[in-house]
Amino acid sequence: NAGVTQTPKFQVLKTGQSMTLQCAQDMNHNSMYWYRQDPGMGLRLIYYSASEGTTDKGEVPNGYNVSRLNKREFSLRLESAAPSQTSVYFCASTPLVGDPDTQYFGPGTRLTVL
Amino acid sequence: QQPVQSPQAVILREGEDAVINCSSSKALYSVHWYRQKHGEAPVFLMILLKGGEQKGHDKISASFNEKKQQSSLYLTASQLSYSGTYFCGTDLNRDDKIIFGKGTRLHILP
Numbered sequence: 163n164a165g166v167t168q169t170p171k172f173q174v175l176k177t178g179q180s181m182t183l184q185c186a187q188d189m190n191h192n193s194m195y196w197y198r199q200d201p202g203m204g205l206r207l208i209y210y211s212a213s214e215g216t217t218d219k220g221e222v223p224n225g226y227n228v229s230r231l232n233k234r235e236f237s238l239r240l241e242s243a244a245p246s247q248t249s250v251y252f253c254a255s256t257p258l259v260g261d262p263d264t265q266y267f268g269p270g271t272r273l274t275v276l
Numbered sequence: 277q278q279p280v281q282s283p284q285a286v287i288l289r290e291g292e293d294a295v296i297n298c299s300s301s302k303a304l305y306s307v308h309w310y311r312q313k314h315g316e317a318p319v320f321l322m323i324l325l326k327g328g329e330q331k332g333h334d335k336i337s338a339s340f341n342e343k344k345q346q347s348s349l350y351l352t353a354s355q356l357s358y359s360g361t362y363f364c365g366t367d368l369n370r371d372d373k374i375i376f377g378k379g380t381r382l383h384i385l386p
Contacts, residue, residue: 193372195374197376202378203378204278204363204376204377204378204379205318205363205365205376206376207373207374207375207376210372210373212371212372218373220373220375221278221375252317252318256372258372263323264320264323265308265310265318265320265365265374266320267317267318267319268317269316269317270317
């Protein structure tokens, strides 16, 4: 099992460019999450998906869109990147909604917006 | 509502004990603890559910006081490998919407 995988690992964008961060899990988990991590700010929830076909906003959703393509994949899109979106992005998954369990994190994507 | 962690940073010598606190202004269903090494992804430590159950394995344990909406992580006889940033995450409504605190940096000196 690969667990949670994220692509790309690193990305540099110019202000105004768009891109999609990809996340996939092979553990048959129902819930998936996108977090961003900035120095001194901890992990902040952007969006999460409790199951295939559903998505909900987290703490900091502005400037982002998500798609739960199927049970395995959950993508994060930046339509018009801004320097404030420079961050490390982590995807995570957990087996079931409402049944507290381990969140498994991917290795992260380091994004720089110039 | 982001939980508040204290202290922000701790420096210890190997073998000393540490306590990291996590508090919320709202009633909690569960508290999750993770450790993150520099440049790596967070790694799960334990989950505590409403009910005040204390958990632990090896020399790391945690408690959950639901009346005070607080959780504490106890690291006993710290080892060099315990160094890293510790995050608590809280779930208010049993909907797996986990909100993390800003973290506590722990540095263990030999």
